[in-house]
Amino acid sequence: MQIDTLSEFLTQAGTEFRLYDLGRRLQPLDRDDFAAIEAGQRPYPWPLQRHAWLAVCYWQRQSQPQPYVWFLKLPLDERGLFNNAAVKHFLAALVEQLGQDPSAPLSDEQQERLAQTPFTFQPAQDKLAAFHARLHLELELPPSAFYQGVLDYLAAPDQHDWQQLGLQGLADVAARLNKDTPLSEQLASRLFNLPQPVQLALLNQCEHHPQSTALTDRLLDGISTELEHQSADQERIALLLRATAGCAPFEARRQKIATLLTLTPSQPLMLSLAARLWQELTDETLLLNYLEQLAEHHGELFNGLFAELVSIPALRPLILTNLHNPALSVPLKNAIGTLFSDSASSSSPLASDRD
Incomplete structure (x- = not known):
């Protein structure tokens, strides 16, 4: 059977899979929407530099999820549609290296050959951390070993060394803020008293996830406070605004912009x-x-x-x-x-x- 799309390949291999965009920021991509994109029925919604930057996570059905991940950079044509020739080229490389089983173990040489195709990329560390945090949360897998250390630090910053915090732990916290009201309120109340490197890392992670009203209000208030300074820090204003990017459009942010x-x-x-x-x-x-x-x-x-x-x-x-x-x-x-x-x-x- 000829396989023309990535969805067909993963489905025929008996896997469950999820898709995320990693171009402008981390965003889940619905499977039905992706199928329509693959069929050329609609353009890719979040192009960056005329490419789709995808994280494809898959695992074997009827088992506890043990996800495998590909990071794919697929070219788009002038209409924003998938370049079908490029997609088929990548699928041919997949079949050559993996056969019909995407979870088959690969030798180091096979992995290297697959990584050398022009359709794979390595995400920046902050996006990679955000992706793993969201993936573990949505698949109901435990957070990283760094998560508890960040929770302990936020509960009592004066009693812990912030330099021992792990980026993945900060990402795990940011991914959970929207559903953990006490944690979100705690961070909102203490955020601007944290050391600048911790603030920077948390704000960079927040932009990849929806956030609570308590936190977005605090971030927008922080912009207002910065504007009151004689020489406002424009980088900080942009950072605070960007930290709300994972939220759907809302009036207070529109007015601030x-x-x-x-x-x-x-x-x-x-x-x-x-x-x-x-x-x-x-x-x-x-x-x-x-x-x-x-x-x-x-x-x-x-x-x-x-x-x-x-x-x-x-x-x-x-x-x-x-x-x-x-x-x-x-x-x-x-x-x-x-x-x-x-x-x-x-x-x-x-x-x-x-x-």
């Missing part, structure tokens, strides 16, 4: 909005404000960030329908004109979208 965009927004903020908080830009007013500020204050970033945003299916129609909006500011009109002039000369797919 709208306010920040009126204050000559910093480069860290603009990068964070495009990379982590693009879902708030589905608000058309906010999107146009973002693009105008980007064109006026960060022209050197405009082409790259515009290309990334227009590749996201949820934003693409909003952006394209406003390309000829007469109400656009002069800097934005000029930036768009320059962009399409450059893309036309390089035969970019963006050129055809303008028509």
Whole structure:
């Protein structure tokens, strides 16, 4: 039987599997949605640099989950659809190395050959920790050995050495905050009194998971406090905002972003909005404000960030329908004109979208 998709391969091999996106941040990908993407019925929802960055977790049915994981970087075409030739190339490499059993033991040489295909990648350590924390939580597997140490530290920071904390333990905590109200409230009350390296690690982990209202309120309040300083720390503002990225769009955050965009927004903020908080830009007013500020204050970033945003299916129609909006500011009109002039000369797919 010919196998054309990853889902078919894993199903035929008798496995259960889950999928996660690791591109912009950690996000679960529904299996039915993935099947539709594989069938070319819809574009990939979270492209990054015209690729899908996937974690594929699978285990044999009728057994306690002992997950195997592949990290796959699959190219997308100009419409955001899977490049079928690339997918078939990867499947051929899989079958060559694994046969029909994805859980078959591989020799070191076979593992090395599979890792050398252009379709695998190694996630950054913070995303890898977030992924393992979410996976263990959802499969009802125990957290890492570092988890209890972080709990003990948060309960009594003065009695423990923060330098002994493990990144995976911090990730395990962040993954559980949304469902553990006492833990979330404890962290919200103590977060800004923790050493800066601990704050940084926890905030970086929080962006990959939904968070409680108690914690998101604290994070947004922290931004307000920072703005009161004569020289506000723009990196910290972006970090605090990014830590809420795992939450669905909500009004308080939208208002905070709208306010920040009126204050000559910093480069860290603009990068964070495009990379982590693009879902708030589905608000058309906010999107146009973002693009105008980007064109006026960060022209050197405009082409790259515009290309990334227009590749996201949820934003693409909003952006394209406003390309000829007469109400656009002069800097934005000029930036768009320059962009399409450059893309036309390089035969970019963006050129055809303008028509």
